[in-house]
Amino acid sequence: MATLSAPSLYLTPSETALKLHYVGKHLKDVQAPAAILDVAVIRRNCKLMLDTTKTLGLGFRAHVKTHKTTQLTRLQMGEDSKSVNLIASTVSEIEHLVPYLQEQQSRGRNVNVLYGLPVAPSHIPRLATVSRILGPGCVSLFVDQPAHVEMLSKVEDETWPGQINVFVKVDAGYHRAGLSPESASLDKLAQMIGSQQKVKLQGAYAHMGHSYSSSSPEEALKFLRTEIEEVSKGAARLTKALPQEHLGEGGKLTISLGATPTATATQNILAGSAEAEEFRSFINEAKKHFDVEIHAGVYPVLDMQQLATRARPATGSSEEPLLSFRNLGLRIMVEVASVYDEREKPEALIAAGSIVLGREPCKSYHGWGVVTPWSSLASGTVETKVFDPEGERSGWIVGRISQEHGMLTWEGPQEDVRKLQIGEKLLVWPNHACMAGPSFWGYLIVDSDKDAEKIDDVWVRWRGW
Numbered sequence: 001m002a003t004l005s006a007p008s009l010y011l012t013p014s015e016t017a018l019k020l021h022y023v024g025k026h027l028k029d030v031q032a033p034a035a036i037l038d039v040a041v042i043r044r045n046c047k048l049m050l051d052t053t054k055t056l057g058l059g060f061r062a063h064v065k066t067h068k069t070t071q072l073t074r075l076q077m078g079e080d081s082k083s084v085n086l087i088a089s090t091v092s093e094i095e096h097l098v099p100y101l102q103e104q105q106s107r108g109r110n111v112n113v114l115y116g117l118p119v120a121p122s123h124i125p126r127l128a129t130v131s132r133i134l135g136p137g138c139v140s141l142f143v144d145q146p147a148h149v150e151m152l153s154k155v156e157d158e159t160w161p162g163q164i165n166v167f168v169k170v171d172a173g174y175h176r177a178g179l180s181p182e183s184a185s186l187d188k189l190a191q192m193i194g195s196q197q198k199v200k201l202q203g204a205y206a207h208m209g210h211s212y213s214s215s216s217p218e219e220a221l222k223f224l225r226t227e228i229e230e231v232s233k234g235a236a237r238l239t240k241a242l243p244q245e246h247l248g249e250g251g252k253l254t255i256s257l258g259a260t261p262t263a264t265a266t267q268n269i270l271a272g273s274a275e276a277e278e279f280r281s282f283i284n285e286a287k288k289h290f291d292v293e294i295h296a297g298v299y300p301v302l303d304m305q306q307l308a309t310r311a312r313p314a315t316g317s318s319e320e321p322l323l324s325f326r327n328l329g330l331r332i333m334v335e336v337a338s339v340y341d342e343r344e345k346p347e348a349l350i351a352a353g354s355i356v357l358g359r360e361p362c363k364s365y366h367g368w369g370v371v372t373p374w375s376s377l378a379s380g381t382v383e384t385k386v387f388d389p390e391g392e393r394s395g396w397i398v399g400r401i402s403q404e405h406g407m408l409t410w411e412g413p414q415e416d417v418r419k420l421q422i423g424e425k426l427l428v429w430p431n432h433a434c435m436a437g438p439s440f441w442g443y444l445i446v447d448s449d450k451d452a453e454k455i456d457d458v459w460v461r462w463r464g465w
Helices: 013-023 039-056 069-076 091-106 121-134 146-153 183-192 209-213 217-241 260-271 275-291 304-309 375-379
Strands: 034-036 060-064 083-088 109-119 139-143 163-171 199-207 254-258 289-296 330-340 346-352 369-370 395-401 404-409 425-430 442-446 458-461
Touching: 013 091, 034 039, 039 060, 039 069, 039 260, 060 069, 060 395, 069 083, 069 091, 083 091, 083 139, 083 346, 091 109, 091 121, 109 121, 109 163, 121 139, 121 146, 139 146, 139 199, 146 163, 146 183, 146 199, 183 199, 183 217, 199 217, 209 217, 209 260, 209 304, 217 260, 217 275, 254 260, 254 275, 260 275, 260 289, 260 304, 289 330, 330 442, 346 395
Parallel strands: 034 442, 060 083, 060 289, 083 109, 109 139, 139 163, 163 199, 199 254, 254 289
Antiparallel strands: 034 330, 330 346, 330 425, 346 404, 369 395, 369 425, 395 404, 442 458
């Protein structure tokens, strides 16, 4: 029986029709709410990550879950490397990546996409179909229990031809998925992998999700050091328990590590300081034993949560910006539905609640989004007050939130308030970019290197699971 894939299960709107409707329009003429991406910012963020990993001699695996688009995936991977390594959180994302990956294969690039959860039985048929399309070794899976290996060992060659490559998920302290590097279960897992032919161990993988609590470049690098140490311990234990012939000619496993704070923290290593050189030596030592790759997902667009980590210095050259408002590539357009100037603190209602902005907090301030200076700039005036958690905490933020409603609140002296008008459109920097996109069909694209106010393109998001 044929296996249905996401393009059949989850219908998407017509990209051609959307382009005819939106391209060439001014942002102020778009119905709110809408999700806006600035591709100029995204290009810079993606280039900086690729340049950094190349300079450090590290592999890179881009996560696509934040944006779920082919267009941004292209920017994440660039055009120069010989390999295209990706990670996805849903089977749907992997299925939608197939045409792009086939195109990259036709250009002679090696491709590999990793399914980002310990694999469940019902997902195997669709993943196997992708593997048959792309070829052996192009789809990898996570395992962290012997039961996963037992399940995969029973997959027939007609379903999934050849070996199934797997990464073992190592828990580096985040306590989501994975096994502790000290766990004796790693030995059992490796022995089980080595005892049969269907499953091939590719490496060990860790996600440093708790690095979002970072508050400085130094702290982010400390998280990265811990992550390398922990995943290396797990990989060393797996290597020791595996039969030598399982490792192949090179004899090295891959260690894959990162979250956007620790991944972007690698950019601090290029600073040339004594501390940076010491850290580079630390990474080079890990590379003697393992192939080292960095993975990250939200870094192309960033968000208020990422600014709060301070994982990179806040300033940089105009060619290579580091971590400030100018690095945020996603904004959510909202429209003022009502105003309440007579309240103890001036407030305004917007028709955009948790379904639009998400409900995740940010540790640097108590709101759900920060209103950008765009509205006043678009009208030709100069915005004097933009709320900055790291600077002057005066301006409009999304101070309260419910399902369909958001409440803008004025923070700072009452005498400085910029009054809002019913029908006024605003752009908001959200707390978490990954959660601010799913309710939209996709993104309106502007390119501030050309015209920051005119819609240049539309990117349709992949849907489904």
